[in-house]
Amino acid sequence: MxxxxxxxxLVGLLFAVVDALWSSRSxxxxxxxxxxxxxxxxxxxxxxxxxSVAGLFGALALGALGRISRRVHGLILALMPLAWAVGVFAxxxxxxxxxxxxxAAWWVPVSLIAAILSYIALRGLARSAAxxxxxxxxxxxxxxxxxxxxxxxxxxxxxxxxPVVELPPQAPPSTAERPNVLLIVLDTVRADHxxxxxxxxxxxxxxxxxxxxxxxxxxxLSPACWTLPSHASFFTGLPGRAHGVxxxxxxxxxxxxxxxxxxxxxxYQTVGMSSNVSVSSSRSFDQGFDVFWTPLYWGEPxxxxxxxxxDRVLRRLGRKSPPPRSKASLMHEELGRWFAEQYRPDEPFxxxxxxxxxxxxxxxxxxxxxxxxxxxxxxxxxRDQWQEALTHMLSRQDTLSSAEIAELxxxxxxxxxxxxxxxxxxxxxLRANGLDEDMLxxxxxxxxxxxxxxxxxxxxxxxxxxxxxxPLIVRYRDRFAPGMQDGLVQSHDVYPTILELAGIEWTRLPxxxxxxxxxxxxxxxxxxxGIAEYNAPSVSTVSRFAQKLTRFDSSSWLRCLKAxxxxxxxxIRWSDGQAELYDLEKDPLEIKDLSxxxxxxxxxxxxxxxxxxxxxxxxxxxxxxxxxxxGEITPEEIDAxxxxxxxx
Numbered sequence: 001m002x003x004x005x006x007x008x009x010l011v012g013l014l015f016a017v018v019d020a021l022w023s024s025r026s027x028x029x030x031x032x033x034x035x036x037x038x039x040x041x042x043x044x045x046x047x048x049x050x051x052s053v054a055g056l057f058g059a060l061a062l063g064a065l066g067r068i069s070r071r072v073h074g075l076i077l078a079l080m081p082l083a084w085a086v087g088v089f090a091x092x093x094x095x096x097x098x099x100x101x102x103x104a105a106w107w108v109p110v111s112l113i114a115a116i117l118s119y120i121a122l123r124g125l126a127r128s129a130a131x132x133x134x135x136x137x138x139x140x141x142x143x144x145x146x147x148x149x150x151x152x153x154x155x156x157x158x159x160x161x162x163p164v165v166e167l168p169p170q171a172p173p174s175t176a177e178r179p180n181v182l183l184i185v186l187d188t189v190r191a192d193h194x195x196x197x198x199x200x201x202x203x204x205x206x207x208x209x210x211x212x213x214x215x216x217x218x219x220x221l222s223p224a225c226w227t228l229p230s231h232a233s234f235f236t237g238l239p240g241r242a243h244g245v246x247x248x249x250x251x252x253x254x255x256x257x258x259x260x261x262x263x264x265x266x267x268y269q270t271v272g273m274s275s276n277v278s279v280s281s282s283r284s285f286d287q288g289f290d291v292f293w294t295p296l297y298w299g300e301p302x303x304x305x306x307x308x309x310x311d312r313v314l315r316r317l318g319r320k321s322p323p324p325r326s327k328a329s330l331m332h333e334e335l336g337r338w339f340a341e342q343y344r345p346d347e348p349f350x351x352x353x354x355x356x357x358x359x360x361x362x363x364x365x366x367x368x369x370x371x372x373x374x375x376x377x378x379x380x381x382x383r384d385q386w387q388e389a390l391t392h393m394l395s396r397q398d399t400l401s402s403a404e405i406a407e408l409x410x411x412x413x414x415x416x417x418x419x420x421x422x423x424x425x426x427x428x429x430l431r432a433n434g435l436d437e438d439m440l441x442x443x444x445x446x447x448x449x450x451x452x453x454x455x456x457x458x459x460x461x462x463x464x465x466x467x468x469x470x471p472l473i474v475r476y477r478d479r480f481a482p483g484m485q486d487g488l489v490q491s492h493d494v495y496p497t498i499l500e501l502a503g504i505e506w507t508r509l510p511x512x513x514x515x516x517x518x519x520x521x522x523x524x525x526x527x528x529x530g531i532a533e534y535n536a537p538s539v540s541t542v543s544r545f546a547q548k549l550t551r552f553d554s555s556s557w558l559r560c561l562k563a564x565x566x567x568x569x570x571x572i573r574w575s576d577g578q579a580e581l582y583d584l585e586k587d588p589l590e591i592k593d594l595s596x597x598x599x600x601x602x603x604x605x606x607x608x609x610x611x612x613x614x615x616x617x618x619x620x621x622x623x624x625x626x627x628x629x630x631g632e633i634t635p636e637e638i639d640a641x642x643x644x645x646x647x648x
Contacts, residue, residue: 016044173435186419188359191448191469192466196216205424206421207420210427213482225463225534231279233492233495239533239616240535242617268350275328331353331355348502357418361381362411362415368417393450442472447468448465453465463533470491488566501518513612531612532562560574564608569581
């Protein structure tokens with residue numbers, strides 16, 4: 001027994017060290033560094049006793065049982081139900097404490113103890129039966145053995161019967177004098193795929209209900225066609241030319257005073273949570289946030305299923321398996337933890353959330369499919385969606401059929417519907433606790449997605465409407481009259497709007513081309529000039545493609561783009577001088593290029609674009625001083641970016 005206890009303690013110590021190192025390396029819930037020593041103390045205190053008990057019973061099972069008296073044997077069997085209860089349920093606090101390694105595998109030591117003690121129970125039952133004597137210990141052994149054997153099934157079933165609480169049921173209402181602010185970014189969602197914007201499929205019923213009480217901007221132009229530069233513009237009010245975030249420089253320079261920094265300095269609690277790992281602290285997008293969270297993986301936990309046997313048990317009990325977890329669910333769990341542990345009702349808060357699910361690859365939860373079939377889901381789940389989309393686009397060949405593109409589009413719509421449900425849960429939580437009564441709520445997207453338009457897929461190499469026409473929905477008291485607003489705005493107009501409603505004075509920089517949404521329509525004599533940019537092509541994407549498919553000329557994709565829109569007239573100009581002109585009122589799908597038929601309009605818009613370009617100082621990258629710390633991308637983030645298609 002001494003050998004068993006000693007061996008168990010050593011194993012527990014080993015796992016405690018591994019767990020502490022893992023937790024420290026992964027960081028805390030907000031991504032901050034965590035000291036190893038406190039984690040090690042906690043892990044040792046919790047895990048060493050568990051494994052010591054396992055070692056004790058293991059020693060008894062492997063040899064000591066034959067050398068002890070029947071009285072001791074009966075005592076062991078009598079204590080087994082208590083040991084079962086302690087072993088299964090006492091490990092729950094470890095899970096609640098979120099130990100890194102065992103958070104996902106808490107059942108490993110429980111199952112180990114269950115297996116060992118089940119063996120002891122069966123061994124005791126056999127000895128009692130062979131002796132021909134009926135003892136009370138026999139009944140105890142049968143009960144204990146059956147309980148331990150069933151624990152491997154009952155524990156996961158019991159865990160599934162109790163749904164995970166993401167957002168707390170209650171939170172105290174805010175008593176802050178300044179308005180609370182909620183900025184929701186629906187990553188990769190194009191406006192014309194939302195039912196509140198007239199889409200034929202009801203993809204966003206929850207957001208539709210919110211939009212009925214809000215102002216819906218139907219003519220919102222994104223400043224960029226992909227995630228990082230768009231978010232940099234949200235946070236700084238600057239266009240891409242000024243903040244410099246592009247494919248070749250993927251971090252936000254700390255020289256800029258961000259929206260979160262100004263709100264924090266004004267007394268706001270600032271919370272940033274991005275389920276898109278590219279919007280991360282390693283790229284300095286956490287500037288000004290008291291709490292900033294991103295997932296450290298790409299693989300979706302929403303794919304986990306309980307198994308056929310557990311499903312049958314749940315059905316017999318009249319229950320359904322709860323929805324599998326997604327990054328949106330994990331983000332809500334982190335947000336719920338913030339409300340439960342850190343939220344201060346007497347201070348205003350600014351919360352930024354990014355929902356990544358509509359981004360490639362499209363793998364919506366199978367139990368929530370509305371538009372796609374399960375057959376299509378399984379088909380595309382096993383294929384490299386990003387690579388196939390790129391091949392179709394960059395090769396300029398029809399490598400994807402129209403039916404396959406339609407399948408991907410339906411899966412995309414299901415991802416939007418899934419995120420709409422999560423946004424609905426959040427809005428219900430705010431409403432139930434009276435937190436939405438004095439809250440500025442903004443729902444928008446960073447960019448859209450191509451599904452075959454102009455033979456394009458994904459969201460690179462283009463400034464066409466499917467990428468840059470994005471949703472923007474705003475509600476705050478009576479400052480935004482419910483209904484549609486069709487004047488031209490830009491999505492980074494949220495920057496001055498939030499500052500103005502928060503009562504924060506700010507000095508407009510010459511480079512900032514954003515306007516407060518409270519300013520109303522621009523005067524007819526000086527219509528709004530909207531600018532969108534793709535300032536650096538994804539050289540790595542093109543080079544990877546060129547290496548695989550050498551028979552295709554990929555050089556034409558290595559071009560930058562700028563677009564200018566005035567009223568319904570839009571000019572797209574490529575860095576090689578090529579230009580395209582569209583009348584968005586008559587041709588919203590940009591099918592007919594008018595550049596040849598209307599050279600005067602091309603010249604007019606090109607002049608406006610040149611004037612704007614000349615008035616905005618281009619960002620110049622300044623290397624950090626020697627010895628200055630640089631944010632490093634962790635291996636987990638690299639894996640996550642690989643899942644997004646940005647890394648191979």
